[in-house]
Amino acid sequence: MTHKIVVVYQSLLGIYGDRGNAMVLVKRLVWRGIDAELIMVEPGDPVPDDGLIYLLGGGEDWAQIAAVKALEEDRGLHRGLDAGGVLFAVCAGYQLCGHSFTVGDNDEVFAGLGLLDVETRRGDQRAVGEILTQWTKPDGSMSLITGFENHGGFTKLGSDATPLAKVAVGVGNGSDGFDGALQDQVVAAYPHGPILPRNPELADYLLERALGVQLDRLPRPDVNAEHDQLRAERIRIVRTTKNRAEQTR
Amino acid sequence: MSQLAAGIRSRGVVNSIRLPIAYAVGNAAAVASRVSGRGSGASIKGALMMRIYPGYFKELLVGKRIGVISGTNGKTTTTHLLTAALRASVADPRDVVTNADGANLREGVVSAMSTRPKAPIAILEVDEQVVPDVIAYGHPEVLIMLNFSRDQLDRHHEINALGKKWRKALIAAGEQGPTVVANAKDPLVTWSAEAARKVIWVDMSTGWTQDAALCPQCGTILEYDCAGHWNCPGCPLGEHQPDYRVEGGEVIEADGERWPLDLQVPGRFNQGNAACALAAAVEMGVYEPIALRGMRTVQAPAGRFAIGSYGDTRARLVLAKNPAGWAESLLVMATDPVILAVDSAIADGTDVSWMWDVEYEKLRGRRVIATGPRATDLALRLSYAEVEHEVIPDMAEALKGPFKGTVDVLSTYSAFLRLCHMGGVELK
DSSP: OOEEEEEEOTTTSOTTSTHHHHHHHHHHHHTTTOOEEEEEEOTTSOOOTTOSEEEEOOOOHHHHHHHHHHHHHHOHHHHHHHTTOEEEEETHHHHHTSSEEEETTTTEEEEOOOSSSEEEEEEEEEEEEEEEEEEEOTTSOEEEEEEEEEEEEEEEEOTTOEEEEEEEESOTTSSSSEEEEEETTEEEESOOSTHHHHOHHHHHHHHHHHHTSOOOOOSOHHHHHHHHHHHHHHHHHHHSOSSHHHHOO | OHHHHHHHHHHHHHHHHHHHHHHHHHHHHHHHHHHTTSSOSHHHHHHHHHHHSTTHHHHHHTTSEEEEEESSSSHHHHHHHHHHHHHTTSSSGGGEEEOTTOOOSHHHHHHHHHTSTTOSEEEEEOOTTTHHHHHHHHOOSEEEEOOOOOOOHHHHOOHHHHHHHHHHHHHHHGGGSOEEEEETTOHHHHHHHTTSSEEEEEEOOOOOOTTOOBOTTTOOBOEEOTTSOEEOSSSSOBOOOOSEEEETTEEEETTSOEEEOOOSSOSHHHHHHHHHHHHHHHHTTOOHHHHHHHHTTOOOGGGTTOEEEETTEEEEEEEOOSHHHHHHHHTTOOOSSEEEEOOOSGGGOSOOGGGGGSOGGGGTTSOEEEESTTHHHHHHHHHHTTOOEEEOOSHHHHTOOOOSSOEEEEEOHHHHHHHHHHTTOOOO
16 A cells, blocks of 8 residues: 655645655655655645645745635545544644634734644744754653744644644744644644754654554665754754844754 | 925035045945955945945936846846847947846945946846835836746745735836836736736746745636646736747747847746847847847856856856746756755845755756755755765865866855855856
């Protein structure tokens, strides 16, 4: 059986290289000898309801609304999650999973998919720059998540959602000192785009959760070494910089 | 009226004192900047001149025939092409001033025009954010709108807001506004350009549509047919019939007249840029064969496609600033190995997530040398693209070779500037 990694609406929610997360998930399965394919779905096409992992990425305000509308009409994502698929949503994708979010110059409130018990409203200033968070995995082990955030909305979690990771440097949810949320089949975070290339443990966690098995370390020492080096570089830079938005590079 | 005249006279007195100082200080700073390898020095020169004489930006724009080029990608090359077209048609080429070095903020524009303040014609590359001011103060005859795509999202955030500003400026200019030469393939350009007094539509035949999913006018998801034509199902906005189009290395006008381009600058995107330059030149009164004669002399606009020397290595320098630019530029990378240089300074954008939108998979089978401050990010991207690569973070080291013949180097903006400086390539 070939596992489907489904990029949902790249043209609307993929402006930050978010497809990269899907490439990482597919390759990490294939390199372990597990069949996987990358599926790109655009509005109007049916979202397959047998996806292993679905991905929602970053996008502009009005694209979020178009995406919610198309997903509600299609319902394939909802069926896929009911069937045990996992959704990994970042940035605008995270926001639209909540009950509601604001867009536009006048902060109009729009309903989201309601998959997460969270609400997003415009924050007092835009969060732009490298972000570093500490993530505690379900087995109690800890790991740092490094990424780049760029969002105007701040997100408040309700009682059904659990925060994903504690913010060390950066803004994240903006209200509670945490970044992201977990609830049922949904894992969400603010750092957009290539968060998984920088955090292979998070990538493997998503895969293990969706597959329901424990995965061995990736049998590619060259790639593992590149991941380690990139992580070391980014973590060093975010720790040693004062002006995040201007200098975290 | 008399008040206005008095105002001009008193400013004239200030002029006579301040201008020479502004020139002297500006030129000294430009030399210092060039020597230190930071760029052409035009921006620092212009900045100082504007500090000493704040009204200069507006004043220099008045009373000239002005052609303006803006958009995300292709500005500098298009500016060189249009400048060459106009210079080919005047007796003294110095009568056409331009910011040839790509310094396109107010400072760069001031610096360029001050080199010959009395020149009757100015061809100006203008940053997307500065276009509304140039429309308002300069009353350009022609404005070329090339494209809007994602670029430095850590600074600009949303490209729709830019299109909206251009549209507003064109509406405000009304009958005083420019003729717009617009890329008909770009929905956001189309929506902005439709506000202009007169529009000349150009089909540039380039393929980047990833940044144009939604209708800029009504927010509906746009439809693209298999030929790449776009249309909005929710409102009347749609692709216009082109007045000029590019096909097989020729520009074809609506009446069927064909003009072979025979450019020295490579790539299909430069053919599209040339079609826009030709349309603008014709609008400014230049006869096509004379315009083309000039355009064919353009070789290395502000260092783009220039050959730099690095010890025994000769390298062709290509610039790409965003995913759309990388997609097109990868197609002109011809050598094996090929060098990719990535930085993430402010001018490049501090967020390099765009790398995952670029199809480096196209380089499979060739060897890539990843260099520059973000070489580690690039290396991992190449691994996931299954492209064989080597990481040499130091750019001078990466260029050591030895290579067989000229090696192609594709780089982001800051890395490109450094490579020009290191390789003895002048930014003009």
